[in-house]
Amino acid sequence: EIVLTQSPATLSLSPGERATLSCRASQSVSTFLAWYQQKPGQAPRLLIYDASNRATGIPARFSGSGSGTDFTLTISSLEPEDFAVYYCQQRSNWWTFGQGTKVEIK
């Protein structure tokens, strides 16, 4: 099983700041990685797929990068609605999720 490790567990930032979230895979997943946003009481929302492609309707402030084992989700300037939990997911070998990074208001 491919284990995805996200860091940090919690990111405390202010609106307008840049957020950088990391996801590391236990073995290469090529670019077969996605990022999701989840708010309390809601289902996850797909943000990025295949490491760097924005899903339909996702604002340009969200960007993804990386390949192999190291991936990054960047939110260029945090809006109030961006404070949430973010998960990465791989589809290279079965399907697994990271444990999540919570982006909270500082």
Next chain:
Amino acid sequence: QVQLVESGGGVVQPGRSLRLSCAASGFTFRSYGMHWVRQAPGRGLEWVAVISYDGSSNKYYADSVKGRFTVSRDNSKNTLYLQMNSLRAEDTAVYYCAKPLNVAGIHLDYFDYWGQGTLVTVSS
């Protein structure tokens, strides 16, 4: 518009069974493999099971549920099912059905639509 609506959750005693349903609409259900994903209270997401578009080719399960859960579908009813037997306390979670992303006609196993989830609580 795509809709996925889960039902069938509830409180069940350890060792008992429960069947979840996911009613799909707004897309060609019979053309998509479909997944179940769960989330224990306050925890992260865990992939549970997948079934091929026709329901007969391929079914795969997470090790944590293999031998106890069975995924199935009825394409005539646009409905996905998850039969859960021998339930354990650690199966307590919100269960989501999820649809794979379609990019230029290719189905990628990232999930662009999710249901609202149905809560299963295993407790005596």
